[in-house]
């Protein structure tokens with residue numbers, strides 16, 4: 442029984458799907474309102490996989506781009522308090538502007554291709570990583586920094602051997618959250634103007650009342666979000682082996 | 690050490706004053722630690738002992754007076770000055786094993802490169818001295834508080850310091866371990882091979898101060914000045930049951946208890 446505990450969540454999902462299937466059949470719910478899971482499954486094809494891969498690719502590109510830039514910005518902020526005082530409030534303001542409001546502008550500037558989606562994904566990832574990386578890079582106590590000073594460590598050594606490792610737990614919890622936000626960003630970008638991707642498929646299928654395709658796109662988006670979160674969680678447990686995540 | 694009077698000064702504090710904002714911590718404090726001298730700082734909790742030690746290491750700036758270590762101001766960098774500081778807390782890096790923690794000062798001295806096998810052998814030797822053989826690849830969270838403190842001692846010793854500043858190094862340890870480590874430290878101090886020139890140890894224990902040091906500086910309440918210097922003219926190994934040891938202990942106890 443103990444060894445089979447991991448079977449519990451999938452068990453519930455299967456049960457819910459079976460119930461759904463039975464209810465739709467028994468109550469004769471029209472397929473354009475709520476298709477049966479079997480119909481949704483039947484609508485999943487190679488084209489869906491193509492859209493899934495497009496969105497995942499855009500999201501990951503935006504995620505890596507934003508995470509690297511945010512980390513570099515955090516390093517600059519921590520080394521230069523003037524820069525931080527000047528730019529941090531701007532960053533916070535940008536962060537509170539909803540992406541849906543900016544996405545049309547991105548499409549206008551970067552076109553309906555992949556670039557505007559990568560930018561949307563990057564925009565949504567950037568701030569959580571920046572904020573947590575700054576917090577993490579400051580997390581090493583004064584005591585530790587004094588220890589490094591008594592060892593005559595250079596500022597660069599202090600960053601490499603003290604501050605960056607101290608920042609990793611903060612950084613990884615932000616990366617985990619950002620990775621699934623990146624999927625959201627890419628999809629929002631595709632809503633505004635695209636010729637492929639899950640966001641495009643969602644808009645298209647809903648306007649054609651192809652609700653089974655709509656559902657399969659929703660499931661694919663959820664799967665992408667869960668998958669990137671799990672992968673990041675796996676990497677985190679190995680990279681930050683010495684402690685539990687401490688920031689959210 | 691017997692002929693301390695003639696020895697050159699190693700750490701000099703001249704009319705040192707130090708405040709944090711409105712809080713005066715040290716005021717007009719003058720003392721000299723000579724070469725080949727092991728001294729202890731004794732005083733009420735919160736009187737400024739840690740602050741004094743941090744001033745010697747150049748970690749805090751005095752608001753008045755001067756600090757000189759080997760004739761230099763430690764605020765202007767301690768490069769080339771082999772100074773090790775052991776803090777009240779172990780301050781181990783949790784992502785490094787025992788051995789890697791001990792190697793840290795050597796890596797930093799090498800400009801951040803990995804330590805050589807020779808350095809590793811040296812670190813292993815010091816870990817044996819502090820009785821941590823077999824724990825080289827343990828992470829700090831797997832060690833008890835006392836063991837962590839011993840790793841911190843090993844880390845302080847690995848760079849062959851000339852000046853060793855110890856802030857209540859063994860306060861968290863049980864008495865047996867504490868005695869054993871005190872003995873080890875005295876052995877290191879007496880070792881003619883060791884480059885140690887001066888040791889300054891903050892302690893709460895009269896016994897520890899008398900067992901190890903050549904002189905004991907007794908500080909008064911905040912703002913702390915030097916209240917009394919007690920010479921300890923006893924040869925090592927010291928016997929705590931000897932009449933002279935007991936007499937000195939009584940004298941120190943009276944000094945520490947007496948209101949300022």
Ligand SMILES: Nc1ncnc2c1ncn2[C@@H]1O[C@H](COP(=O)(O)OP(=O)(O)O)[C@@H](O)[C@H]1O
Nearest residue numbers: 709712714732733734735736737738739740741
């Ligand atoms: N960085 C600091 N900023 C402000 N106050 C401090 C700082 N460091 C120590 N103090 C204060 O200075 C006083 C002396 O502290 P400390 O030197 O740690 O005493 P001790 O080690 O003798 O117990 C205490 O009242 C402490 O709160």
Ligand SMILES: [Mg+2]
Nearest residue numbers: 738739777856
């Ligand atoms: Mg203290």
